[in-house]
C-alpha cells in the first residue's frame with residue numbers, strides 16, 4: 001500500500017521578486033516498508049519535502065495523501081493530530097529540552113494522554129530507551145551525553161507514540177562516524193520492524209542502509225533509484241551528489257567510498273547535470289514559479 005502519495009506538489013515561499021520555488025511539481029509514491037534516502041545539494045528542497053510529508057507545512061499546489069487519506073488542505077489542528085499519531089520526527093539539531101533528563105524528554109510526546117499517569121508515561125519512555133540501548137543513561141541530562149547518545153534519545157522520543165512513518169532530516173548531520181553508525185543501525189532496526197523511513201543525508205556511504213535513493217535538484221526529483229541494503233547506491237557512488245555542501249566528515253567518508261569503489265568502472269552513470277552550488281537566477285525561479293502556478 002502507498003503510505004505517501006504526492007501528485008504535482010509545489011511549494012512557493014515569499015512573494016513577487018522574492019519568490020522561491022522550493023518544490024517544483026513533485027510527484028512521488030512511497031510504499032509501506034520502504035527505507036528512503038533523500039540526497040541533493042543544500043537548498044534543493046529536501047527539508048521542504050520532509051516538512052510537507054510530515055504535515056509541518058502545506059503545499060501551495062498539488063495533491064498529497066498519507067495512508068490513503070487526502071491531507072494537502074488539512075486544518076492545522078487536524079494535521080497536528082495525524083502527525084502526533086502517525087509520524088515520528090528526528091532532526092539534525094536533536095531538539096531535546098536541555099533541562100529535562102533523557103527519560104523526561106522521551107515521555108514528553110505522551111503528555112497529551114491525560115488519562116495516563118505520569119508514572120505510566122515514564123515507564124513507557126524507559127522501555128523505549130531500553131530499545132535504543134540508552135536505559136542506563138535515562139537520568140542523564142542531554143549535556144552529559146555524546147552526540148550519538150543524544151540522537152538515540154531523540155529517536156526514542158520519535159518512537160514513543162508508535163508511529164508508522166519516521167522522518168529524519170539529516171539525522172547524522174551533527175555526528176561523527178561512530179555516532180552516525182549508531183543512529184543508522186537504530187533506524188535499520190526500526191525499519192526491520194515494518195516501519196517506513198525517510199531520511200535526508202549528504203553522505204553517500206549511508207545509502208547502504210536504504211532500499212531506495214531519491215536525488216533532488218532545484219526543487220525537483222531528478223533521479224529515483226532502487227538499491228540493495230548493504231550497497232552504496234550507484235548514483236551516490238558516482239559522485240553526482242553535491243560534494244561542496246558536505247561537512248569535512250562526510251567528505252572523508254565520501255572519498256573513502258570512491259576509493260573503495262574505483263574498480264567498478266563499468267557502472268557508468270550518465271551525468272544529467274553537473275554538481276553545482278550555483279543558485280538559480282531570479283529569472284529562472286520566476287519562470288519555474290509561473291510554471292508551477294499553471
Ligand SMILES: Nc1ncnc2c1ncn2[C@@H]1O[C@H](COP(=O)(O)OP(=O)(O)O)[C@@H](O)[C@H]1O
Nearest residue numbers: 013014020022041042043044045046047048049
Ligand atoms: N520558510 C522559508 N521561507 C522562505 N524560503 C524558504 C523557507 N524554507 C525554505 N526556503 C527556501 O526554499 C529552498 C529549499 O530549502 P530547503 O527545503 O530547506 O532545502 P534543503 O533542505 O535541501 O537544504 C531554499 O531556497 C530555501 O532558501
Ligand SMILES: [Mg+2]
Nearest residue numbers: 046047048169
Ligand atoms: Mg535541509
